[in-house]
Amino acid sequence: MSRICRCLMLAGLAGSIAMGPAAADTLLIDALRDADREARDLPRHGATMERVEQDFGEPEERRSAVGDPPITRWDYEGYSVYFEHDRVLRTVQRRQ
Numbered sequence: 001m002s003r004i005c006r007c008l009m010l011a012g013l014a015g016s017i018a019m020g021p022a023a024a025d026t027l028l029i030d031a032l033r034d035a036d037r038e039a040r041d042l043p044r045h046g047a048t049m050e051r052v053e054q055d056f057g058e059p060e061e062r063r064s065a066v067g068d069p070p071i072t073r074w075d076y077e078g079y080s081v082y083f084e085h086d087r088v089l090r091t092v093q094r095r096q
Contacts (some may be wrong), residue, residue: 011025042091049074049086 043052052074053059059081061073072083079093 003047043081043088045088045090047088049083052081052088 043056047055049072056076059076061075063073063075065072068085071089074081074083079091082089083093
């Protein structure tokens with residue numbers, strides 16, 4: 001094999017190795033950007049029950065409060081909203 005061919009092959013190999021991490025970083029950044037966009041479309045910590053119902057509509061199911069302080073759960077399609085008293089404590093996306 002000629003010296004030029006070997007040099008071109010090595011240059012191609014080095015270039016593909018160098019691009020591997022950059023491509024992985026791009027995929028990770030895109031995934032984080034998509035997750036952030038989805039999180040913005042969910043009820044936020046501290047929102048009132050009234051506000052959640054105004055913004056997201058009637059839940060599929062309202063579960064009774066349990067414990068002290070009272071924790072209530074509203075189930076929507078794909079996620080659940082947990083309230084402490086009348087304020088959003090946490091919103092959890094369910095696995096599909």
